[in-house]
Amino acid sequence: MDSSVFTVTANDGQGKPLGGAAVTVNLTMPSMEMPKNEIVCQETKPGEYTGKGRFTMSGDWRAHVTVKSAGRMREQNVPLTVK
Structure with a gap:
């Protein structure tokens, strides 16, 4: 139940750092319904x-990463296992 630090690296598709974006990580468990767990x-x-x-518990999780910048949005799911 300790806090975890999440770091997201975003680039413009050509490898240049993407500054000034709105970035969120939503943590969910694919096997069950969970309350909203959003990290800004x-x-x-x-x-x-x-x-x-x-x-909130051990098991298989998914980090749904959203990056919004200049009217565009990119999303990626990252599977995680918490022990």
Whole structure:
């Protein structure tokens, strides 16, 4: 139940750091319905965003990462296992 630090690295598709984006990480468990568990990340340097979140139990999780910038949105799911 301790906080975990999440770091998201975003680029413009050509490898240049993407600054000024809105970045969130939503933690869900694919095997069950979970309450909203959203982490709003803050830019720590150009293209790097960090936030703190909490896993509520062990098991298989999914981090749904959303990056919004200049009217565009990119999303990616990252599978995680918490022990």
